[in-house]
Amino acid sequence: MARRRQRSTRANVTIDENSNIPEITRALERLAAKEAHIGMQGDAELAMIAGVHEYGSAKMKIPARSFIWVxxxxxxxxxxxxxxxxxxxxxxxSVSPDDLLREIGEIGLERTLKRFDSIRQPPLSPSYKAVKTGRKILLRDKDLRDSLTFKIVQKGGAT
Structure with missing residues (x-):
């Protein structure tokens, strides 16, 4: 069984004799129990379109144009x-764990939207380009972009 590598980054915290260690522990536990999920919300058709653009489709000869992963x-x-x-x-x-998680979600969403707006590669196939109207690469471009969101959830997926 292969071991999964984990990376960690250290962040320094200064505490002194006036610090309330139990309160710090509770705040860090609240922070560690949740995570920000960045993705899209929409109907089944929009989810299918997003999945095809994110991962590509060999059957439909559509290359991956990942915007969420990137x-x-x-x-x-x-x-x-x-x-x-x-x-x-x-x-x-002075900072609540929920506020930090919200800021993390906002940064992730901002970067995902930026990536979505910059998709230019791979280019459209010449045969598809000949029948497609408009200049946008992604199908239902505005609907997909508007469906991108973030949500703070308990780790393990429960809301």
């Missing part, structure tokens, strides 16, 4: 930077 990848560095700057606020009680 958006997630591009948001990793700014989210790490945000957490490093805000974790001290969690420890001293």
């Amino acid at each position: 958006g997630k990848k591009r948001s990793t560095a700014p989210i790490k930077k945000l957490v490093k700057t805000k974790i001290q606020g969690i420890a001293d009680g």
Whole structure:
């Protein structure tokens, strides 16, 4: 059985004799129990279209034009930077875990939307380009973009 590699990034927190360790522990546990999910919400047809664009379709000869995965990848560095700057606020009680999670979701959504707006590759096939109207690559472009959202959920998927 292969072991899964995990990476961790350290963020320094300063505590002193006036720090309330039990309260810090509770805040960090609340933060660790939730996560921000960035994705799309919509009807079944829109979900299918998003899936085809995200992963491609060999049957329909549509290449992958990932916007969610690439958006997630591009948001990793700014989210790490945000957490490093805000974790001290969690420890001293000036930042709530829910506010930090909301900021993480907003950064992830912003980067995903940015990626969505910049999709130009791979180009359309010449045969499809000949029958397609408009300049946008993605089908139902506005509906897909408007359906992108984030949600804060308990780890394990429960809301």
